[in-house]
Amino acid sequence: MLIPLFLLTSCEKAILGEDEVNDPENNFEILYNDFKVHYALFGVRGIDWDELYTQYRPRVTAQTSDQELWTILTELIKELDDGHTFLYDGDKFGFYSSADDPDATTGDEYSLELLESKYLERPLIHQTEDEEFSYSKVKDLDIGYIYLGSMDDQDPAWIDLVLGELKQHKALILDIRDNGGGTDSFSARVAGAFADGEHFVYTVQNRNGPGYNDFEAPRKFFTKKEGNESFRKPVMILTDINDASATEIFLLHMKAFEDVVQVGDVTGGDFSDSSSRRFLPNGWEYQYSVQKYLLPDGTSLDGVGHIPDVFIKNTVADIQASQDKVFEKALQVLCEDYNIK
């Protein structure tokens, strides 16, 4: 019995080695070096990570306070401007996303209630309690309306049922505003219901080594027809800056099809999946982007976003004044360019 008792109580250090030291310099070094060997978008976003080390490292000393370290690390990751990169302390400082922008939208630049009361003919049919999957018809026009608020938490085959209801209309407004993403497979499946064939839309590469240019071979992704309904009439997709991640993957698919027009604001520009959660000895957590998404021509929309075909954005004041300019613009395009009455 002595052996197990000994092993239980005394050999953690012998087996695992010393635990990481919790001091400001070590916390900085762990985070910095973890990004250095895993973060995938230095090249795409034009970041010289080594240069940033020379700027930020001298600011951290053994006497650096938690508040000061938080400020330094958030400023460091702010340089990446990446919505999939964040720092979280679980306590007084809370959550900081690299893409946090005090001038960004609040989420109130769009209102499903306003759409329902002013622009839609019948009450929205909500598939889920959180109203992330809803559909209806535009008042006095032969146009269907779908709201897609997430790319997850629902069977994507839901789109087949909805298109079965809306297929008689001459056009569709597909509203994906304030949709922060979900899973790429969900996006591909929903987009497949609008597919007009197979198009090469993007590649994905995982970083697979410590060098900044260490990436696996690109995996190609194509559009594909899915489901038993296929809507091939004009589709206006309403977007805003809160659209990110799998929602932008959805747009990659959709914009490959004919008669699909993006109306609204530029999207977030965050394509990569996030890493598994990472941990620091001071109890903070963080995540970062681990993949590189490229368009078929080798360029990237990371940090750029999808540029709309028709640019327009709402303000909170517009919504408070009961006007959704983005929605109205989509109707205008359909009426004027596609002659839909």
Add this chain to the structure above:
Amino acid sequence: MKQLKWPLFILSILLFSQSMYGQKEGVKKEFGITVGINSGYFKDINFSPLNYRQSGPVFGLNYLRTKDNKTHFGIELTAGINSLNSKVTERFKSDYYIGNLRVEYLKRISTEDKKLNWHIGGQFLSSNHFVVYEGLNGFTFNFAHSLGIKGMATCQLSPNISIRSSLSLPLLAYVIRPPYNGFDKTTAENGEKPLKLLTREGDFKSLNKYMLLEWKNQFRYKASDRLDLAFNYNLTFQKVNEDTPLTQLQNQFSISTIFKF
């Protein structure tokens, strides 16, 4: 339950086939149920740079068939949900899921001493764990399917009491771990189906890259001709040598009820 259907099906087939053979003379069969606790240490750089303490219950089922005490065929299933705790903060507490399958075949090495028997042979061991932090916000896994050697000594101390000790070591293992950056599409789309990850691409590793040393000890009391009771202590040391190494030591204390038929 769906995820267990294949392991249970395979176990049923094996038990059935063995029960057919078991009609022969000199064949002894037993079925054991084990309940115990794990306590140990865990560090996987793929998951976290921190040291973790591991603890929690484990459950086991095992089937054993011996023939004239010369050959020993065993199947063992182990499962459990443990916790990983860091000294840094309680918030980092993570769930640690265990699912192991062992199939072993040992032969007795001739001995004049009827009280002491030595067996040696081989084993297939599928040793698997999946670590989950806060839903699937953080995770890692190690699935190791190995072929190895095992030696076992059994000493009959009295008509009703015996002790057994065994040592096993894999020689070749197929090890499946997360990709370099901890995450890829396969992981993302199968994170909630760990059994699907069992079949993802891995690497063959030999002793210098993968070690799973198991030292198992059992104190057994014969309660009746049909029933034995046992107290077990197992020590397991696992190490994966990679850029992101995994090191783990587990102490397991358990009791078993063994039905003989």
